[in-house]
Structure formats: structure tokens, C-alpha cells
Amino acid sequence: MALLTPDDLEDILKKLEHNDNIIKDATGMDIKQICETVYGTKLGCEKIGIIPITAGNGIIGNFSSSLLAIADYFGLDGFITEHTDVTGYYQATSGDADILMMADDHMFIAHNLRNGKIATNHICTGVIYAEIASRYRHADTKDVLVIGLGRVGYGGAEHLVKKGFNVFAYDPNAEFLEKAEKELGIIPLDLDHPQKFSMVFEATPNSNTISEGMVAERCLVSTPGIPCGLPDDIGKRDNVDLVMEPLVIGVAAMLHAVL
Numbered sequence: 001m002a003l004l005t006p007d008d009l010e011d012i013l014k015k016l017e018h019n020d021n022i023i024k025d026a027t028g029m030d031i032k033q034i035c036e037t038v039y040g041t042k043l044g045c046e047k048i049g050i051i052p053i054t055a056g057n058g059i060i061g062n063f064s065s066s067l068l069a070i071a072d073y074f075g076l077d078g079f080i081t082e083h084t085d086v087t088g089y090y091q092a093t094s095g096d097a098d099i100l101m102m103a104d105d106h107m108f109i110a111h112n113l114r115n116g117k118i119a120t121n122h123i124c125t126g127v128i129y130a131e132i133a134s135r136y137r138h139a140d141t142k143d144v145l146v147i148g149l150g151r152v153g154y155g156g157a158e159h160l161v162k163k164g165f166n167v168f169a170y171d172p173n174a175e176f177l178e179k180a181e182k183e184l185g186i187i188p189l190d191l192d193h194p195q196k197f198s199m200v201f202e203a204t205p206n207s208n209t210i211s212e213g214m215v216a217e218r219c220l221v222s223t224p225g226i227p228c229g230l231p232d233d234i235g236k237r238d239n240v241d242l243v244m245e246p247l248v249i250g251v252a253a254m255l256h257a258v259l
């Protein structure tokens with residue numbers, strides 16, 4: 001499992017602004033509007049309790065402070081507990097938090113203590129990046145390509161299938177590809193005769209996962225993957241609209257998902 005690094009989280013609100021402008025141009029909606037539409041909820045005045053977790057690889061510099069900055073960006077009150085782990089959990093609940101946020105190396109969750117809803121970062125990230133890809137205003141088909149069918153990619157693929165898109169997908173893990181074909185009805189991408197897509201949702205931890213033959217001249221690549229799977233030269237030459245941001249878009253989706 002790839003872990004975020006403090007460098008990934010430098011200037012996240014600047015990265016968000018840059019990506020939100022691309023999202024607006026490409027879809028006609030900003031990230032907040034897309035979250036509100038997908039989850040049917042609006043952020044109010046919830047208080048977010050952020051608990052640093054030391055398990056596994058431990059505290060990631062900038063992680064808790066980034067979550068606090070995100071809460072503030074969306075107009076919510078938030079606080080980071082002074083203590084970590086179970087003591088931090090106790091502090092967050094005593095501090096009157098409505099929503100708790102915490103992550104170890106495997107799972108990053110938001111838990112709304114008022115209604116009991118829990119959202120995971122991997123599902124919410126998959127759903128919201130897939131949704132962004134599916135809203136590309138220059139696309140004239142319902143064909144969308146999903147690259148990577150792991151925890152994030154599978155959730156996004158499922159969302160696209162439910163929305164009625166023709167979901168083509170590729171993952172070198174044959175078991176994952178077969179599972180998605182059986183359970184979701186995705187169409188395995190024919191690598192010998194690749195089709196060009198104008199909507200691409202990429203969710204892998206690898207670079208260069210997108211090849212020239214996969215992208216149409218005018219296309220949107222929506223990817224939470226770190227590092228980015230789109231090679232620079234393809235992005236520039238084909239004028240690709242690229243949405244790629246390390247944390248905020250997924251967290252915005254988590255907050256909307258638990259309301």
C-alpha cells in the first residue's frame with residue numbers, strides 16, 4: 001500500500017485550486033457541486049475531530065494539518081487531538097466532534113458520530129474521480145476506460161457501471177480483471193486492438209500506465225494515482241485535460257458521503 005509523503009501534501013490548497021479550475025472547465029461543475037450531486041448532501045457546520053494515528057509506519061508529517069486545512073476550506077470547524085490513537089479518540093469525542101477522521105497505513109476513514117455513517121477514502125476517491133471522468137463535456141460516447149482495478153479502481157468502476165457507462169478496464173492482475181468482469185460486467189480492454197477513449201479514470205500506484213493508443217486527442221484523464229500514470233509527453237502532445245490531486249478531492253467526497 002502506497003503511503004502519502006509530507007512532500008505530496010505540500011501546498012495542497014494550491015493544488016486543489018488548480019485542479020478545481022480544470023474540473024470546472026472540463027465538466028461545468030466544481031468539486032463541491034459534484035460531491036453534492038453524487039451524495040445528495042451539503043456540508044453544514046459539522047465539527048471535524050482529527051486523530052493522529054501512530055500504528056504501522058506512524059505519523060505522516062502534514063497529514064493531520066492537511067485534513068484541518070481541508071475542513072477549514074469547506075467552511076467547517078475542526079481540531080487535531082493533542083494525543084494520538086485511543087487517547088486521541090477519547091479526546092475527539094469529548095471535544096464534541098460530529099465527524100472523526102483518522103488513518104493508519106491501510107484504511108482512512110470518516111465516521112459521523114451523529115448518524116453512524118462511515119466512509120472509506122479508497123471507495124470515496126474511486127467514486128469521485130470516476131464521476132469527474134464521466135462528466136467530461138467533450139465526450140460524445142458513454143465509453144470510459146478504467147486503468148487499475150484495486151481498491152480505488154474497483155469502487156470507481158462499480159460507480160460507472162451503475163451510472164450506465166460502457167466500462168472498459170485493464171489491470172495486469174488477471175484475478176482482479178476477471179472479478180470485475182464477473183461481478184460488474186466490465187469489458188476487458190483488448191490490448192492488441194486498443195480503442196481511444198475520451199474519458200479515462202486511472203487508479204494505480206505506477207507511472208506510464210497510459211499509452212498513446214489509449215487516449216483520444218481531446219480527453220480527460222482523472223487520476224488519484226500517485227505518481228501520475230499519464231506520461232508528460234502524451235499529456236502535452238494530445239492536450240489532455242488532467243485532474244490529479246493527492247488528498248483534498250477524496251476527502252471532500254468522504255465528508256459528503258457521511259452526511
Ligand code: NAD
Nearest residue numbers: 002148150151152171204205209224225226245246247250
Ligand atoms: P491498489 O494497490 O489496491 O490497486 C492498484 C491496482 O493497480 C492493482 O490492482 C494493480 O494490479 C494495478 N496496476 C498496476 N500497474 C498497472 C498498469 N500498468 N495498468 C493497469 N493497472 C495497473 O491501490 P489503491 O488503494 O487502489 O490506490 C491506487 C492509487 O491511488 C495509489 O497510488 C494510491 O496511493 C492512490 N490514492 C490516492 C488518493 C488521492 O486522494 N489522490 C486516495 C487514495 C489512493
Ligand code: 2YH
Nearest residue numbers: 004052053059060063103105108
Ligand atoms: O496514506 C495512508 C494510507 N495509504 C491509507 C490512505 C488511503 N489513501 N494513510 C495515512 C496515514 C496517516 C498517519 N497514520 C497519521 O499521520 O495519522
